[in-house]
Amino acid sequence: MNRRQFLRQSAALPLLPLAGAADPPLRVDGGRLNGWLAAFDAIGRTPGGINRVAYSAADLAGRAFTLDLFTQAGLAPRLDAVGNIYGRLEGSDSSLAPVLIGSHVDSVTDGGNFDGPVGSFAAIEVARTLREQHVRLRRPLDVVVWQNEEGGTWGSKFAIGEVTDADLDAVARSGKTIREGIGLIGGDVSRYQSAARSRGDIACYIELHIEQGGRLDRAGTQIGVVEGIVGIRWFEVTITGLANHAGATAMDQRQDAMLAAARFTVAVNDAIRSETGPQVATVGRLVASPNTTNVIASQVVLTVDLRDLRPDVLTRFYQRFEALAREIESSTGTTFVLKGLVDSKPALADPQVMGWIGASAEALGLSTARMPSGAGHDAQEIARIAPMGMIFVPSVGGISHSPREYTRAEDITNGANVLLNAVVAAAR
């Protein structure tokens, strides 16, 4: 009888410290986990992809499905005041801060089924595996599913107390305000401040997620040990020109907001690529008015998404984009107004948590690579109040936020196993 077998048979006994990750590692039920994901794929599936944007009917259906998984796992789910879903597996010492694991189940518009659900369902599966295998941890294990990650990590921002009254009227992609959304998903917005956690409340936070870039997939590496999450700046650019007749207005008499927007989009791309490095900038959203074939556009509103791990690089490129806007407004006779929407700082992973993740992967015989996360995650918020780590699994072709997003079942199982053993190490 090794130590783990002993623990399984003696859950009621005083806890003995578990060995390190070098012990024969535990394993989740990968078939069960992937079965949940396959069933979940039907929720919010449209011809354009998965559409479970926060607070939509499909998001509500996805949350109901998820709550049922919590219940099946014996996690007795509860909602905090903003609709984050929590469930606890008790440890032997209830006075200790819990290990927290989880992710989200909302999606972008026309997205895929893996970004979020993989980490959420794996966290549930990890807790269920520990319960079923009678592994008693010392610390409590909390599983969380954050609300509205894709709209700007709202659930985790609430959890670190970073949301104010004024923010509640922001409009989510579903068309609902955050305030309305919280009501729809069963929260109580009047008590939103009660969702905030403090430093010390959480022993550490570990999130499993698909990579969303192509690095692991291209290299054939099984597990990414995340070093940190890039800072993100989102800003909205409102370009105002003058609506006029597309046939009767000479080319040199125009104040064409569409042309100005196009020049800016090209200039942003050329600027970000003019320096070697991992920095990225994207114009992903653009709305023109009146948006009619035979009318010169009077206004375009577009957004820029700028990311990098280095705060100084973010600042420098933002200033460069501002200068480009000034140049283009004068050359096109339009006006540019820039408005910041999101400014999230880079968040570094905790070395000890990274160590547990790496050791867990090693014990499982999985290849690893240390890497930054170019995508934002709830983990970047929680990093401000607790040690944080993330586990990445490969996304085929590096595709995400797309109906073509796909992660192989074996990689999902690998990731869940790494999470399981990292939790065991963290909750000792």
Added chain:
Amino acid sequence: MNRRQFLRQSAALPLLPLAGAADPPLRVDGGRLNGWLAAFDAIGRTPGGINRVAYSAADLAGRAFTLDLFTQAGLAPRLDAVGNIYGRLEGSDSSLAPVLIGSHVDSVTDGGNFDGPVGSFAAIEVARTLREQHVRLRRPLDVVVWQNEEGGTWGSKFAIGEVTDADLDAVARSGKTIREGIGLIGGDVSRYQSAARSRGDIACYIELHIEQGGRLDRAGTQIGVVEGIVGIRWFEVTITGLANHAGATAMDQRQDAMLAAARFTVAVNDAIRSETGPQVATVGRLVASPNTTNVIASQVVLTVDLRDLRPDVLTRFYQRFEALAREIESSTGTTFVLKGLVDSKPALADPQVMGWIGASAEALGLSTARMPSGAGHDAQEIARIAPMGMIFVPSVGGISHSPREYTRAEDITNGANVLLNAVVAAAR
């Protein structure tokens, strides 16, 4: 008693030919005409401008207002099978083909109150003036208000028999199909072919319209005598890339449809301006998918509006745009599909009709300039079956298809007076 006074008193007598435009010219009631326009401004007015897109509720309200003006003018309005509104002032010889005058009352999205209504209401006022002043013409005078001009001169296209069954399912800006729209405005789509007129049915067609360019306004010229209407090519460009995560996808791993669309928009503008000349090209409409800040765009659909009086120039630029699309698709890893939407040939005005218009303006003491029309008009369709002429009045600042579109009351009255006397000359 001059000849005109004689005619007023002898409407029942056999017709005597009217003198030329050198006679003291007739004049409309400009206050009444401008009063109708002021009242009409309330219909479809929104914070963004006038919205009377064809087949919308506001278009229906605008048509009801217009029908009432026909009735007040004693024109006994009738609808043809596609919903064009006609009213007749009988001439002394009902065996003769009528002179036809009119315009449209639908608008673009977020447009103004002058593009269309000026010519429609002036035509009604001309007929009413002739009736009130007991001026008996030899030819019948038909007043027409074409349906759905802004969506692609649908009413006048029906009138020249250029619409087929397949076209009826095209979707107008209101979201209604042409088929549905015809039902909504009181037509009978099953008989749409009965709306077609033949060569010889119309003695000539004269349309008064605001210029929609800034040439008359900048030069301080009162009347534009239109020499022809430019040919228009509209084509839709569907650019397909690959949706992917805006943070996690390296800049050199992207197939960004938004960036490709921006490069194409800039390239079209640079190309059209690379040659001196009046040719114009516009990207006025652009729809991105999924149109989300943190997702690289998978698809953009945009339209190009290309115009010139010279058919060879249209063809040459269209081919150049196609070549640019091929270059950009290979440099961005996207695919471009071009689809023709509209291909209307340049339409020349009839020299005799231009002569009547010029002589009429001269008799009224108004300054004139001969000019092409950069905007498309119903007149370009009717030119294929009847001699056509157009009268332009200045649009302040050359602004149209905009809530800032404005034409001074005196200029509208001038235009209506020119139309009136040109009709008298044409209907002799």
